[in-house]
Amino acid sequence: MKKSISIFAAAILMLLLPLTASAAARDTIKIVGSSTVYPFATVVAERFGKSTKFNTPVIESTGSGGGLKLFCKGIGVEHPDITNASRRIKQKEIDNCAKAGVTDIVEIKIGYDxxxxxxxxxxxxxxxxxxxxxxxxxxxxxxxxxxxxxxxxxxxxxxxxxxxxxxxxxxxxxxxxxxxxxxxxxxxxxxxxxxxxxxxxxxxxxxxxxxxxxxxxxxxxxxxxxxxxxxxxxxxxxxxxxxxxxxxxxxxxxxxxxxxxxxxxxxxxxxxxxxxxxxxxxxRPLYFYVKKAHIGTIPGMKEFLREFTADKTIGQDGYLTDKGLIPMPSGEYSQFRSAARKLSTLSGLN
Amino acid sequence: MSNTLQETQDISEIVNRGLKKRYRSEFMFRFYGVVSILFAVVFLLVFFSSIISKGYSAFTQGELNMKIYLNEEVIDPDRLRDEEEIRYANFDKLVLDSLKTYFPEVSSRKERKELKSLVSSGTSLRLQSMVLNDYSLIGQEIDIWVRLDSDIDMYLKGNIDVSLDESQRRISDNQVRWVQELQEQNLIRQNFNSTLFTAGDSREPELAGVLGALVGSFFMLIITFIVAFPLGVAAAIYLEEFAPKNRFIDFVEVNINNLAAVPSIIYGLLGLAVFINFFGMPRSAPLVGGLVLALMTFPVIIIASRAALQSVPPSITDAALGVGASKIQTVFDHVFPLALPGMLTGSIIGMARALGESAPLLMIGMVAFVVDVPSSPLDSSAALPVQVYLWADAPERGFVERTSAAILVLLFFLLLMNSTAIWLRNKFETKW
Missing domain, CATH: 3.40.190.10 (Periplasmic binding protein-like II)
Known part of the structure; x- marks a missing residue:
């Protein structure tokens, strides 16, 4: 009997061991946010995961407000890298983000719904x-x-x-x-x-x-x-x-x-x-927001941005249009595509 | 004397008068009982028949026989055999070229697009991985069955009404004509949909499977069992055999019973606050899900284990103590082994409830779109009931049948667990 008790104890210890190391590293992009953007973002994520050597990003549908709340909690692997929103970020949310050290945010519009x-x-x-x-x-x-x-x-x-x-x-x-x-x-x-x-x-x-x-x-x-x-x-x-x-x-x-x-x-x-x-x-316009500090830390962020803003994705005949996304006019599109390339951060709501 | 006879007659008369009413009330009670059971059976039948009738078609998937020439000029024109180069090759073109051999008349851009969307968008990725695994395939013609696009599959299964105007349905007149021609040439078959059990989630219904959710649920239940079973059994043994009878212990017992009745969403909130926000564990991980479900199952296991311990007759204890065993020897060598089957049965039923639980998982971020099948309890993952929820919410028509299919898979595992519990009980049940 003593033996089986020690087996139990060992099992519990083995379980507790990974807890301490859990938040050490992450090699999958984590995305939260709007349930409206979710059907589009998941399609991009799946294609990205299947056609590149990176892991498929994990996307959780939390609603625009809930997503920004999680996004603005701080910098580090335990916080999401990207949040989707079916509205623009609010000044209050930018302030909340800044309070937690999330200052450099890249804003990308993907189209209209x-x-x-x-x-x-x-x-x-x-x-x-x-x-x-x-x-x-x-x-x-x-x-x-x-x-x-x-x-x-x-x-x-x-x-x-x-x-x-x-x-x-x-x-x-x-x-x-x-x-x-x-x-x-x-x-x-x-x-x-x-x-x-x-x-x-x-x-x-x-x-x-x-x-x-x-x-x-x-x-x-x-x-x-x-x-x-x-x-x-x-x-x-x-x-x-x-x-x-x-x-x-x-x-x-x-x-x-x-x-x-x-x-x-x-x-x-x-x-x-x-x-x-x-x-x-x-x-209404649909957006996603990227934490610039995570680019370079989490593998595949840049490539994912590139996939999401590619012409074959959100351009006039992109595959997301088959799913019901309304693409941006070409002028607006090239503006956001270059923002994604240059990773220009949001300086304020204008 | 006549007086007592008179009384007896009076009494039997009173009894006789009431008899009819008593018979009637007994009959009514039986009647109500049968009606309520019938009611339950009817509901169960309606429930199962609706799920099965919607879900059975998801277990087959339409496939098209294709001969694809893996053209070296397209895949690897420079003959580098370099993985990165091959990843960027245009496999879509190969698929389209192969489809064109069936319908050489297709030329316009719109028609090409329609033709290409006959087969699943996963086809080119499948070709890509085939080539990456075996470079010798380059330059050869392969003969494979590829999955049809979900919309075409829906048409074959009779879920699309082609009598409507072309603009009002998901597939075009051209596609309907092509599919009919291919059917006449016996190039289309319905095959067992193995993808449903070998793939993770996907946004394309024909590529989606429950394996990711299944593995996630499996990891969660393992963790739930490892955490909740030993703790629950230890608590039950202590409370039943060793605990002093005082007010504090009474208080603890009452609270354990209360805990078993706490709504599961509360455990989700607790998990979010403690495991994720305080301990910084990852969101969407089966580890956290398992711990939350362990908290939820813990009181159930204590209650079941105590009942099992109580059912061991006192004669066993008395005999053991009588021959000089210590209390701890009595409990662990005699009472515990006899009560173990009962404890396991109760725990399995508690775990079955945990398997079907989705509310607490919503709070800890397990409602995520996860394509990769998790390889450890720390990877992001979905769970079976949550997969049902996610698919029920997806706009694509093909997910309607897959939702029902996922429910059937979930029900199968619940049934399996419950019958294991019954089998264990019958096998090890001791008659005293």
Whole structure:
């Protein structure tokens, strides 16, 4: 019996041994960040891993904010090397980074993502305006008689919102507040519609907080249904319920173009060309941020940057466009490609 | 006398009056019992049939027979046989050239792109590694079966409706025509999808497999077992056989029972705070996952082990003590060996629960995209339940069936562990 006890003890010791040495070295790039950039970054990582002698980078989907938080924790192998973001870094985050010693950050834009409002192909294509989206989904809307006064949103059907719209119940499946897609939807579509009321726009100058509360909130009394971060689930639910609309990234529309269709927003359909040319307004830039101090320490960083910014990746016909990424105009692209080559650091938000 | 008879009659009359009601309530109880069991069985059947009907097709994969000429002019024009040079060779061109021998009429850029995407984008990488392993292949023609692209595979499996307009589906009219022609020539087959068990994660459904997740889960369970089993058993033996009966020990016992009921996500948070933030262990590593799951399984093992120790009859202890064995000899030479099968059974069931756990792993960064199969518990890795979660979230259509297939693999291992536990129990069970 004594023998087996000592075997147990040895096993525990053997387990504890690597703990001390665990954080010593790392030969795999670690990437965190946005769930919107995740499907693109993983494709690049996989190609990079399979075609070079470096390990395949490990990518964790933490959301843009969560990723930047981890990224800004410090320099060293225990911290991630790259973070993806579906929005630009904020000044507050740059400051937080600097506090932890992360001062040299390379910013690279990879392209754009459209946010689509889609429904099942079994139903008719909807033509919405941002104003109608705001009136359908805001918790409080301006009084219909034109008075400068907010009332609780009384709209139940799309017909209530505008007589040109079909007489079906407002049911919109969308992501929860933790999602970057939701942030962008609130900012671009909801606020975009809100701004069309001049008196609401004027509030921005007086009271920015109140303006944001009015324009970027989404109603919680039923018509907007939080469907979780899983965009696939939203697509499946749209197929089951042709009356419902869903809000998600353009890449999911590309993959499911046989069963769902995007709605017109302000007269423009979410197509590749329209988003690329900037005609479809509900779109946002996608970025990733690189810790310059890790280049040279973690093997393959430079080569990975090169792969990610190559013309065959994010150029006009790059392989990420097959996955639904909207490429940048060529002028902007060459600017970021040279930033990646020269590793020029972010000096401030301009 | 007549008085007592009268009373007896009265009583039996009262009993008879109530009898119908009592029979009815018994019948109702049985009825409810059968209904609830039926309900559970129906749900289980619906659950399994939906997973199996969605997932079985993932175990086969469409393949195309190709004759590929490994043209030296393309692979290594300078005849250097240098690894770096060959890595940069355009293997895609070889694949396209070979496909063109079937359809020589293809010329436009769009058609070439469509033709190339008939087969998996992993084909050129496969050629690359074949050539790197064996330079003598250069200049030869090889005859291999290559995996079809996931979209084409979905079409072959009937998941794409070709009656829709071309713009509304993932594959073009040209591709449909080509696939049909190839099928007529018997160049396409459905083969067992071994990749599912030999590859790590991938963003291309036809190249994705569960091996990385499987190995990650295996490492985690090993660590969980090494940490939780000896500690849990030692704690149980102490509490059951040696601990004094006082308030402090009562307090400890109550808390162990409480710990077993703590939601698993809490253990994830604890793991994040202690192992990763304080001890600086790597994120996404099976080591941390295993330790977190060990914390979670620990109270379960203590409870199971104590039950096993309690089931050893006191006569064994008494006999051992009676012939002069010390307390420690009694426990380790007699009680512990008899209780060990019970302890193992309880632990395996606890570990099976740990295998299916995903919530705590989300907190410690195991929801990562990891392509390379981990080779040690310190490498980044996914775990089986997390792989299911990741695939369920992927936009590609081919991952729908693979998600169900991954669930089937997970269920298979859970079933395997639980049946091992039952087998162990039956084999070593002692009748007192």
């Amino acid at each position: 459209g946010i689509v409002i889609a429904n099942s192909k079994k139903a008719d294509v909807l033509a919405l305006t941002k104003r109608q989206i705001f009136l359908a989904l805001a918790p409080e809307i301006p009084h219909p008689n034109g008075a400068k006064q907010l009332i609780k949103n009384p709209n139940v059907t799309w017909r209530d919102v505008d007589s040109s719209l079909p007489n079906i119940k407002i049911e919109v499946l969308g992501p929860p507040p933790t999602s970057g897609t939701r942030d962008a939807f609130a900012e671009l579509a909801m606020e975009g519609g809100c701004k069309t009321f001049k008196w609401l726009k004027d509030i921005k100058k007086e009271n920015k907080k109140r303006y944001k509360a009015i324009c970027r909130s989404v109603r919680e009394d039923g018509p907007y249904i939080e469907a979780g971060e899983n965009d696939n689930l939203i697509v499946q639910k749209l197929n089951a319920n042709p009356k419902a609309l869903g809000v998600f990234g353009y890449s999911f529309l590309v993959e499911n173009s046989d069963s769902i269709q995007g709605s017109f927003v302000d007269g423009v359909l979410p197509t590749f060309e329209n988003i690329a040319q900037g005609d479809y307004k509900v779109s």
